[in-house]
Amino acid sequence: MLGKLSIRNAKRQAKDYIIYFITVAISVALMFSFNSIAVSEDISDLSTMLKDFSKYITGISVAIILIMAWLINYTMKFMLEKRSKEFGTYQILGLEKKDIANIFTLENMVIGILAFVIGIGLGVFLYQILTSIIMNLFNQPYQIGITFSLEAVGKTAVFFFITFILVLWNCRRKIKKTKVYDLLYAEKKNENNIIKNIKGNAIIFILSLILMIGGLVIANGEVDKINANEKADYIVPAIIMLIIGVFLFYKGITSFLVKRYLDNKSRKYKKNNMFLYRNLTSKINTMTITISITALMFMLIFIGGNIALLYNNMLNNEIEMSFPFEILIQSNDDDFTKYKEYIEENAQVKNMYEYRIYYINNTGIANALKDTNFRNVASYGYDSVLSLTDYNKLREMVGADKIELQDNEVVVNTLKTVKGNVEEYANKSNSLQIADRNMKIKGIEDENIGQVSFNGDYYAIIVPDSLIEEISKEDEIVRNENERLSGKGYIYKLVVETEETTSEEFYEGLEDCMDKEERQVTEVVNGEEITYTIEVEDERVEVKGARTSQTRSMYTIVSFLAFYLALIFVMATATLLAIQQLSDSEKYKYRYDILQKLGMDKKDINKMILKQILFYFAIPMIIPIFIGIPTTLIVSRTVLSAITIEEVIRNIGIIFGIFILVYGIYFIATYIQFDRNIEEKR
């Protein structure tokens, strides 16, 4: 009998809680698919770094569980409140509190188990999709097929049901503790507590703005300090200011709305403003905390997601900047035979080129980078020089046109990120003193030829071939400024392009070709002479494939986990908003019924419902947008040397787009269901 009653109740409730149900099911699906990835051998075999993936996933699962617990707890509390009258009636009819708690437990277990089963079903597909995405990232073929890991199911079940049962336990306790009176009259309890102290709220509102703006300004200053490698002591206070600001903002915004729309009669009486704002202000007032938490969460997703993307972009850009060619080798002697043999044996060579980089006394260009993160080059005391022939060959390899130079002209090729700085410098003093000759700077190029300490440090000077001979004769070159110079004034380079990208094993093999030299070093420590041998590598080998694979693993881990967390965050919070609106729709139905009786058009009513829900969903977004964007920009300044501002803006766009998509789906679902509830005949 009791079981029947429970199942029937669970069914009847389903309508209002369908969004909750779907969210829980999708969360289970996500949890299951990520656990499946964690235990999948296909994936851990891809790269050494991915082996750690499962550790991260277990760690993240803790965060996910906390969010889920929050969502489930909140929803159950809501269900309890909504049905307090029903449970009160049961109690008056003589049902034991224990029995009522049992009914509630049973119902929720039915919902939970159902959501779990559906979630696992969905998760099987989701796992396939995620796996094929990862496989694709690593250029591995993958056959989509049904695989099912019992270990993953087990893990997911443990995570999910422990959360679920703990929350249920809490609800049971609550049911057993409440009195019949409270159950019967719970509905009256949370009645309106509409703003009373408008002036106080206005002060709070202004204070919140000051706190938030102040927090941002301080954070901005601290980032400057971090960039300058100074200690940033106020970053934590700045964050605290922001958080307090957010809470106060939502407390104060009510008064702002009231002041703006309700104290001014001509505004208030315009169209249907009054009804909407009153609905809204009465809501916000009672739900400040939920909304602030929601807003903080969104802010976290927004900033966190942006940082993750920034970080990934930075890694990617670094590879692109460092590796215009698949293989980069540098040596003090011109004998590359061992390398060439190995490369030809193990890879298909498309292009191979040998050349030299010369070093000359500092011409002063380094001063152009004084204000950038690359300012340390100024202390190197030398500049890198490439001959025009070599430069044009490199340009050809990366697919750019040849350039030409007069005998008294040079060109500077820089990294894209510092091109502007060098241009600025060249505008001020457009000639360089090289080997006692005055050379005119013809222009600044930003062709990517690998200038992260390979072909020059961030920039290189391209000179006519005739000048190279003169440079070689130069006596004053600071030859031993750097180990690499080894007294010659130039260094040998070999770049190779292959048909296909190479692997981590290829890199290990190539490294073995390096000449290693043992050298005796004598040092004086505490007045005693100590002599020891070190292994010196005169040569340097870098392979794009190996670096890419590592970065890609990082990228996969970071972005998948960020995506996983953010998705569940957004879904959980959007679900909360949906549940609040839907379970209140009865109250709203009464209000909208009155409006209809008084003669408001159905079209207008529908428009108002849309506006109301839109407002409700939009309000928690105000802060994440107004704080999220500036903070992302501020944080991005720490990595701006590696990526451009356009990329930062694009990232914000991506994060925001995904966010709006998921959030929008919840919004539309809520609107449709709300509208149905209002339309429903009594």
Added chain:
Amino acid sequence: METLLKVDQIQKYYGNKDNITKAIDGISFEVEEGEFIGIMGASGSGKTTLLNCIATIDNVSSGHIYLNKRDITEIKEKDIAKFRRENLGFIFQDFNLLDTLTIEENIALILTINKISEKEIDKKTIEIAKKLGIEDILNKYPYQVSGGQKQRCASARAIVNSPKIILADEPTGALDSKSARQLLEIMEEMNKKMKATILMVTHDPLSASYCSKILFLKDGKIFNKIERGEKERKQFYNEILDVLALLGGDTRDVR
């Protein structure tokens, strides 16, 4: 006096072929401008159904209702809301005020729905509140005032837009006798001083005694009709009780 409302042979059926309930079974009557007409009857006599049909909340099964010679049973679904807000004023038994709005805003609400200019709204709201003696509580919320004050607010809302006719459904039903009397005096004033035409459904003889004319319904038909004329209210009240006694067994329903 001109005829404002004409109810012509209306019928309202519920149920299916085999089991028909006639809630209204051929009712006809006319209401003249400026009248305060009461409709009495026991529960189930069809009085609320009749009111709902006139209010365009419910449809008739047959017959016609004319307001100012316009047949309101023929109004299209999409025009009903407009008709209602321009022509009718409502007073409900349970006030139907919005908790989130202040008393003032509740009155102004109907004017905003009618898209009256903002300046007008303020003026009209305060004017009507003064007339109905609720100007002191304008800034309070419904849950902060008494039932009688709430119903006066509802009355203000019903009349502020100067509707052709005010429909009142058991307006004193949820009030104590003192508040009920106060409200009825106000409605009488609305009728006499502000020239409002009021149609009130009630089963309370005291309330009915404030009307100028009363229709008695029984089983969906008009059972009797009395007019107050120049009579004292006390005398009219006794007359009502007499008719109710005639209504038979149903008097038990009457206080």
